[in-house]
Amino acid sequence: MALVTGANQGIGKEIAKKLSEKGIKVIGTSTTINGVKIINQYLKKNGFGFVLNLKDTDSILEKMKEIYKKNYSIDILINNAGIKSDNLLVYMNSREWENVIKINLTSIFYMSKSVIRSMIKNKYGRIITIGSVIGSIGNRGQVNYSASKSGLIGFHKSLALEVASKGITVNIVAPGLIDTQLTKKLNILQYKKHLSNIPMQRLGTTKEIADAVMFLSSEKASYITGQTLHINGGMYMP
Template sequence: MSEQKLALVTGASRGIGRAIAERLVQEGFRVVGTATSDSGAAAVRMALQALGAEHDALVLNIADPVQTEAALKDFLTRFGTPYVVVNNAGITRDNLFLRMNDAEWDDVINTNLSGVFRVCKAMVKPMLKQKDGAIINISSIIGTTGNAGQANYAAAKAGLEGFTRSLAQEIASRNITVNCVAPGFIQTDMTDILPETQKEAILATIPGKRFGQPEEIAGAVAFLAGNNARYITGQTIHVNGGMNMG
């Protein structure tokens, strides 16, 4: 890369987000990762600056409209306009629908869908002036297939994919792409704690007969962030070992 471009990666403290941030560093980007706490941001900063002093981190809670607006204004002032925005931050509040309460529904929709809206709202205008860039939203196979106990999460991720297609249509003429990457079951600390019987049941549904690795999601993100994907927009790339082939 002749000129180092800037990338913002939300939810970069662990798992898929950490892998994405580190892969974008490898691809030559200057990366700023986010976490929801001071200690989390400090850990992200330490990990990224071990790869290069130019990288950084900040505190960002996309569920909080006021904090998000202030944090992203600070980001633009300190670092400038990003070329790549990766919306990875998200939460789960799983429960069977008949037991799911308003807070469990609202928390997931507010973070996983409205939070992405807030980040894009802050970043799209300067990116339009830049007339170049890529927005990559991390969805989930659950947004396509649904999953018992995750009506809130499935609704948020399905909504995220619809949001992605609509935003892509609005800003494609300014040379800005908007796409999703939808992971299947990826080996992270969240899957590591599952009982062996549950892991075996999940693996039985995956033609690839293994969980994915965070680095495989990061690879798809790196592709969408690169020059070879400039004519791809409004798409969802599924990375799930064949679990869903729709």
């Protein structure tokens, strides 16, 4: 069974749909009841959605305990949910910093910790987190977002080392600029500026990100761990 956070829209929705199409039962999370309705609608009988507040660590632990009490076993964890709260450092307040770190980084610790014992017991597991190119190159006005996505790299490398002998792989998919609701809010000047930094001269698609996640969650990627797979049209080449 797979669990996908932030599965009501964008990249998370595309990933959950692809997993479901492969016959994998999916649990999708959203922060709202309406989001859960969307998840239940497209998953139909091959999974379900539930409300999860990733800022509330107690809530994460309680919800995950409920899942395991119902005898659901999470073999694939997709940490997709994330937020932005952009501001220059001189204007950034503590709430803008803490909310982004809590959801984009701290929640990954709690989500991964909640599934890892079961994966070790089963001697199988896939943990895949959606990072960002910004974690590697930085960006003005995003010290909080960049720090959270950069922190994921060290977390995943260390966890990969801890569980590599247990049949568990731990990887990151780091998108560049992807065609989602967020990019649709760009005006024409912003759009052209971003496009000028992408050698392929186009935005990526949610399908391209989901395809990479599907590969990393499959047996074909069983010898890949501790890696960050960059999907950005050439705007960053490590």
